[in-house]
Amino acid sequence: MVVVADAGARLTWNLVTDTRQLFAFHFMVNAFRAGTVVAVAAGAIGWFMVLRRQAFAGHTLALVGFPGAAGATWLGIGAAWGFFGFCSIAALSIAALPHRDARGYSEQSAGIGVIQAFALACGFLFVSLYRGFLNGVNALLFGSFLGITDGQVLVLLVVGAVALAVLVVAGRPLLFASVDPGIAEARGVPVRVLSLVFLLLLGLTVAEVSQITGTLLVFALLVMPAAAAQALTARPASSLALTVAISLVVTWAGLGAAYYSPYPIGFFVTSFAFAVYAAATATAAVRRAPGPNIAPAP
Amino acid sequence: MREAARDAIHARGAAVALGGRTVWQGLDLAVGQGEFVAVLGPNGVGKSTLVKAILGLVPLSAGALSVLGGRPGEHNAGIGYLPQRRAFDAGLRVRGVDVVRLGLDGDRWGVPLPGRTRRRRDADARVADVVNLVDATAYAKRPIGEISGGEQQRLLIAQALVRRPRLLLLDEPLDSLDLPNQAAVAALVSRICHDEGVTVVMVAHDVNPILPYVDDVVYLGPGGAVAGAPKQVITSATLTRLFGTPIEVLQASDGRLVVVGQPEPPAYHADRHEHP
Ligand SMILES: Nc1ncnc2c1ncn2[C@@H]1O[C@H](COP(=O)(O)OP(=O)(O)OP(=O)(O)O)[C@@H](O)[C@H]1O
Ligand SMILES: [Mg+2]
Numbered sequence: 001m002v003v004v005a006d007a008g009a010r011l012t013w014n015l016v017t018d019t020r021q022l023f024a025f026h027f028m029v030n031a032f033r034a035g036t037v038v039a040v041a042a043g044a045i046g047w048f049m050v051l052r053r054q055a056f057a058g059h060t061l062a063l064v065g066f067p068g069a070a071g072a073t074w075l076g077i078g079a080a081w082g083f084f085g086f087c088s089i090a091a092l093s094i095a096a097l098p099h100r101d102a103r104g105y106s107e108q109s110a111g112i113g114v115i116q117a118f119a120l121a122c123g124f125l126f127v128s129l130y131r132g133f134l135n136g137v138n139a140l141l142f143g144s145f146l147g148i149t150d151g152q153v154l155v156l157l158v159v160g161a162v163a164l165a166v167l168v169v170a171g172r173p174l175l176f177a178s179v180d181p182g183i184a185e186a187r188g189v190p191v192r193v194l195s196l197v198f199l200l201l202l203g204l205t206v207a208e209v210s211q212i213t214g215t216l217l218v219f220a221l222l223v224m225p226a227a228a229a230q231a232l233t234a235r236p237a238s239s240l241a242l243t244v245a246i247s248l249v250v251t252w253a254g255l256g257a258a259y260y261s262p263y264p265i266g267f268f269v270t271s272f273a274f275a276v277y278a279a280a281t282a283t284a285a286v287r288r289a290p291g292p293n294i295a296p297a298p
Numbered sequence: 299m300r301e302a303a304r305d306a307i308h309a310r311g312a313a314v315a316l317g318g319r320t321v322w323q324g325l326d327l328a329v330g331q332g333e334f335v336a337v338l339g340p341n342g343v344g345k346s347t348l349v350k351a352i353l354g355l356v357p358l359s360a361g362a363l364s365v366l367g368g369r370p371g372e373h374n375a376g377i378g379y380l381p382q383r384r385a386f387d388a389g390l391r392v393r394g395v396d397v398v399r400l401g402l403d404g405d406r407w408g409v410p411l412p413g414r415t416r417r418r419r420d421a422d423a424r425v426a427d428v429v430n431l432v433d434a435t436a437y438a439k440r441p442i443g444e445i446s447g448g449e450q451q452r453l454l455i456a457q458a459l460v461r462r463p464r465l466l467l468l469d470e471p472l473d474s475l476d477l478p479n480q481a482a483v484a485a486l487v488s489r490i491c492h493d494e495g496v497t498v499v500m501v502a503h504d505v506n507p508i509l510p511y512v513d514d515v516v517y518l519g520p521g522g523a524v525a526g527a528p529k530q531v532i533t534s535a536t537l538t539r540l541f542g543t544p545i546e547v548l549q550a551s552d553g554r555l556v557v558v559g560q561p562e563p564p565a566y567h568a569d570r571h572e573h574p
Binding site for chain 2: 053168169170171172173175176180182183184185186187189230231234235236239
């Protein structure tokens with residue numbers, strides 16, 4: 001772990017000075033690199049997750065990252081491998097749960113809940129097996145941006161790029177399968193395969209996001225930007241782009257705020273995302289309810 | 299007997315078994331090109347299964363079935379399909395035109411290049427055309443979850459039509475519509491059938507809204523199916539033979555048909571429909 005470096009960091013309210021301070025340390029540059037990769041991946045995958053109503057599956061995958069990372073730390077291999085390994089295995093398990101029908105997005109709540117509870121139990125077991133690790137637990141659950149190495153950034157970048165590449169290739173059929181699995185299947189879209197592929201992507205992305213926001217606050221980047229964007233526009237391309245934009249802004253702002261304050265990054269990212277979400281839903285509600293003084297279109 | 303190759307759909311002694319249970323068997327069917335045919339029958343008799351068999355989504359366990367001159371599933375690009383369904387989730391934030399558009403190129407891999415390419419202009423024009431054809435222009439740009447069931451149904455018919463199919467398979471499109479909308483959608487489908495020369499197979503619960511328009515009806519029953527003109531099929535004698543219990547067909551003064559004494563569907567069908 002890197003020693004907290006904010007001893008000299010004071011907010012001057014001068015944008016140029018503050019930005020220069022922010023990037024003065026290499027660990028902070030790496031934090032921004034990692035945050036950017038994670039924000040883009042989380043925005044894009046989260047947009048599909050919200051559309052497919054698989055938030056519960058996403059939440060479970062996030063919690064599964066906790067025992068994964070705790071177990072990996074206990075074994076002395078990097079937490080990242082625990083995140084990726086456990087989240088992928090959990091994604092495959094969720095995909096293997098019996099489907100009621102061919103529909104890709106039916107959530108098998110009971111089965112997913114079982115996986116979730118078991119994962120949490122394992123996490124606490126690993127934590128108690130590895131006693132010297134109590135500080136780390138906080139970072140696992142609520143996120144940390146300190147001490148991200150060049151190697152870790154590279155791993156995040158590679159995994160994020162793979163996830164995005166798959167989305168670019170399969171995005172349209174995936175959208176079709178998410179909106180209308182019955183018709184998509186009749187049109188020859190491999191609905192079940194896409195459903196499995198998507199869960200795997202979701203697992204990988206959740207593992208990425210967990211490493212910045214912590215496993216409990218993954219939804220800050222996975223759900224809130226997408227939900228906010230979808231509330232604002234129903235055009236698929238615009239709302240996807242808006243989701244990624246919100247996700248990026250929220251992450252960068254969260255990193256900046258965490259740098260200049262003693263509080264954890266997960267809190268800031270979540271609060272900013274929540275503010276955007278609240279503003280978006282309020283805007284949508286105002287737009288939908290036509291006020292009495294709105295003049296009829298000429 | 300008609301020539302199998304010229305029919306849009308032709309079945310001889312076809313049977314389907316699902317989960318080890320025969321849904322229907324001994325099905326003989328001939329749907330000519332450009333015809334409007336209704337598939338009728340009580341709940342759970344296998345109407346949707348018939349549509350899925352035509353699409354090749356469910357295999358036959360016996361007999362033969364040819365669709366548009368090929369195996370089922372072979373010419374699905376020429377088929378527009380509207381599955382039996384409940385409404386879209388109210389929270390689905392995708393516009394109606396986007397849903398129609400998915401019917402055009404939603405099965406393509408990769409993302410389209412940004413910019414106004416010729417292909418994109420053609421696609422936009424085609425989508426606007428079909429949306430206009432089903433009279434849905436007024437609400438096509440609203441999120442599909444927020445419009446009414448009848449409006450969704452029209453957009454889904456537009457989606458089924460967007461690739462200029464030769465065969466249109468509509469599974470209970472009148473379900474959950476009020477009577478004026480049932481009549482309007484039935485008239486719309488009949489107009490499309492004649493103007494665009496599309497063969498239409500429509501599963502219906504109640505024959506009356508489509509009675510003025512259909513060429514033939516197929517009545518599915520436990521023993522098989524009877525097909526023919528509505529006047530020959532929907533009669534007390536034919537339906538009594540099909541179901542093996544006394545059934546009476548009454549005609550109201552306005553021409554509507556009422557089927558009395560249709561057997562109750564078996565109890566295990568009660569849980570068959572998916573719930574949201
Ligand atoms: N995947 C399946 N496995 C086993 N049995 C099935 C399956 N799908 C349908 N069935 C059974 O096949 C029979 C026919 O179902 P189908 O959906 O075709 O009926 P239907 O005539 O369309 O009914 P409805 O009017 O209610 O839509 C039913 O008894 C149903 O329980
Ligand atoms: Mg049915």
